[in-house]
Amino acid sequence: MSGHNYMKLAFASRSENEAFARITVAAFVTQLDPTMEQLDEIKTVVSEAVTNAIIHGYNGSEQGTVTVEAIIDGDTLSLTISDEGGGIEDVELARQPLYTSKPELERSGMGFTIMENFMDAFEVETSQGAGTKLRMKKRIESKKALFN
Amino acid sequence: MSLQVELEQHRNVLIVRLRGELDHHTADVVRFKMEDAILRGRCDHVVLSLKDLQFMDSSGLGVILGRYKLVKSRGGKMVISDIQTSVKRLFELSGLFKILSVYETERSAIASLEVVS
Ligand SMILES: Nc1ncnc2c1ncn2[C@@H]1O[C@H](COP(=O)(O)OP(=O)(O)OP(=O)(O)O)[C@@H](O)[C@H]1O
Numbered sequence A: 001m002s003g004h005n006y007m008k009l010a011f012a013s014r015s016e017n018e019a020f021a022r023i024t025v026a027a028f029v030t031q032l033d034p035t036m037e038q039l040d041e042i043k044t045v046v047s048e049a050v051t052n053a054i055i056h057g058y059n060g061s062e063q064g065t066v067t068v069e070a071i072i073d074g075d076t077l078s079l080t081i082s083d084e085g086g087g088i089e090d091v092e093l094a095r096q097p098l099y100t101s102k103p104e105l106e107r108s109g110m111g112f113t114i115m116e117n118f119m120d121a122f123e124v125e126t127s128q129g130a131g132t133k134l135r136m137k138k139r140i141e142s143k144k145a146l147f148n
Numbered sequence B: 001m002s003l004q005v006e007l008e009q010h011r012n013v014l015i016v017r018l019r020g021e022l023d024h025h026t027a028d029v030v031r032f033k034m035e036d037a038i039l040r041g042r043c044d045h046v047v048l049s050l051k052d053l054q055f056m057d058s059s060g061l062g063v064i065l066g067r068y069k070l071v072k073s074r075g076g077k078m079v080i081s082d083i084q085t086s087v088k089r090l091f092e093l094s095g096l097f098k099i100l101s102v103y104e105t106e107r108s109a110i111a112s113l114e115v116v117s
């Protein structure tokens, strides 16, 4: 059991920070002893959320700040990823598989679908002109527990 | 953490090997290098080898789909080889498997194209 732990990361909305964010969260999550598959899922989810903040939230501007918070509580990881960008006009529509507002940038509209599939709980809080906050949870059953 | 793009031409087939992590930050170089090789070289078909691709997210899906459309519009075929489990799941979720054939090895991927051409 890992008890309770917390981390918070704030960084510039630059694309090179996408790898930085997912690698940092993956390193933090190692204490839950996740499988390679779970670690891949978490990295992908962080990458999707941070990329969305940069591309959509801040429209490619590098002046914004993206914030990533992770909480470990027992065997559950909670992730909060937020931006103070433009916000989402229609969340229902945005969450549809294959919906993208930027097809000209070769986006496939799969980010939300991937995040929802890889996490156990997923919530979007957004307000136009104020930004977007994603709250997600994932249970990481310990590998050790599987043998008991 | 970055991405390397290795290009090799085998008759009329362009082999593209991706090594490292494909995300929004590294997608541009893949787009540019593949586009350049497809338009400049005399290759009709593309084999995208993903054996050493350690990470990919939806940005990768976008680039792959974009190059697939380019190759197809020129009358060629694009196939994938050596796909890893994590990348496979993204292909499944996005339905990319329905339009792209996936082969176990580069060799079998090339063989499938030589039947086509
Ligand atoms: N942080 C955000 N701020 C503003 N709009 C957002 C944000 N995240 C997502 N959106 C909106 O939701 C849509 C869907 O997001 P999603 O991640 O599913 O697809 P995408 O980013 O367009 O494509 P992909 O993720 O496949 O590259 C986006 O096109 C955008 O309009």
Ligand SMILES: [Mg+2]
Pocket: A048, A051, A052, A110, A111, A112, B058
């Ligand atoms: Mg996205």
